[in-house]
Amino acid sequence: MSVLEFKLSNLSFAIDLSVGHLVHFTVAEEGRVLSPLHRAPWVDDSGAVFEETTPPNVRRLSGDFFCAPFGRNNVEPGPSHGWPANSAWSHMGTDETTDRLTAVFTLKRKVMGATVEKRLTVRSGHPFLYQEHRLCGGEGAISVAHHVMVQMGEGGRLAVSRKALACTPDEALEPDSARGRSVLAYPAEVTDMKSFPLADGGTADLGQFPPGERHEDFVTLVEASPDGTDLPVGWSVASRNAEMDRVLVLKNAAQLPVTMLWMSNGGRDYAPWSGRHTGVLGIEDACASAAGHADSISPNPFNEKGIPTAYALAEGRTAIVRHVIGACSIGQGEGDVEDLSTTDGQITLHFTTGRERTLPFDTHFLAGGRT
Incomplete structure (x- = not known):
């Protein structure tokens, strides 16, 4: 079996x-098991049909994966989202105590000459999965990016840390109407997420998922403080209607200054998608340009504004990317998420009703990385 499972508390x-x-990733809470991540319906379908060019990351599409590079892989030969999302990893060992478990993995291939290491950690009492990726040398x-996918079959709300802008790329994900469709305008750029232009006129609130029916869309959100000075922790919280829970996706805003939203709601008609990939919200925290690797390491509209879109690699140097996924239930009368704050050892959700929810959290974890 290629799937390894780990449990702690x-x-x-x-x-x-x-x-x-x-x-x-699951969290047992007060008699419930919260399971926030998405797994494509064809992964466990032995009869699934694929186009010949379908990369492994689509064939095995699950939960979250680390992209290096993000998107189009057009600098060195390789599939979209890079070898970390498309090729084999080795389990190097597990360090476990009564209150902490860390599993360590190494990518069997190299990326731009760098060795890639993955460390996944859970802590007893913390409803979070702490992820660290190291690119050594090269x-x-x-x-780079994380590619978190949340299943929101009955829709929900998305709250995010303060953003400077939201923009779509020059071209829709599926420009050929025979293969798929989008509802947002391309290209478009706004400073108000609640009023994003639609292709046929009008606007959509990006805080409400889904923004349309039978569509495939992609939007990049830029942190209001991309250097992390004003807001060191960037965050996204998806509140799911059917599941009555909240999915927390946390990052160091300076390390991953953009969040790309992939809205996959039955908008692709070809195999393996075939209109059945619905209600999926991708929350993809990145240091990248959506146009691919070559664009990310060249002058582009983001880095020309001081927003980094790539990590430097060098012999003797280790680039470290840290990221966190968590989950908690929705409490009665809480309302929508309005803000998020951290203090030593905990994180607090602030709601529109004035209520708060505090969760245990390793506050120092996201402070490390990017050397």
Whole structure:
């Protein structure tokens, strides 16, 4: 079996070693098991049909995976989202105590000459999965991203840390109407997420998912403080209607200054998607340009504004990317998420009703990285 599962106290997670995807992450809370991540319906379908060019990351599409580079892989030969999301990993060992478990993995291939290491950690009492990726050595520069996918079949709300702008790329994900469709305007740029232009006129609130029916859309959100000075922790919280829970996706805003939203709601008609990939919200925290690796390491509209889109690689240097996924239930009368704050050892959700929810959190974890 290529899937390894790990458990500690009320937490569990599993990784698909064939592609490095996080298969699932669960949190047991007050008699409920919260399972926030998405797994494509064809992954466990032995009769699934694929186009010949379908990369492994789509064939095994699950939960979350680390992209290096993000998107188009057009600097060195390789599939979209890079070898970390498309090729085999080795389990190097697990360090476990009564209150902490860390599993360590190494990518069997190299990326731009760099060795890639994955560390997944859970802590007893913390409803979070702490992820760290290390790119050791190499040369040149690489864009990176996490590719978290949340299943929101009955929709929900998305709250995010303060953003400077939201923009779509020059072209829709599926420009050929015979293969798929989008509802947002391309290209478009706004400073108000609640009023994003639609292709046929009018606007959509990006805080409400989904923004349309039978569509495939992609939006990049830029942190209001991309250097992290005003807001060191960037965050996204998806509140799911059917599941009555909240999915927390946390990052160091300076390390991953953009968040790319992938809205996959039955908007692709070709195999394996075939209109059945619905209600999926991708929350993809990145240091990247959506146009791919070559664009990310060249002058582009983001880095020309001081927003980094790649990590430098060098012999003797280690680039470290840290990221956190968590989950908690929705409490009665809480309302929508309005803000998020951290103090030593905890994180607090602030709601529109004036109520608060505090969760245990390793506040120092996201402060490390990017050396």
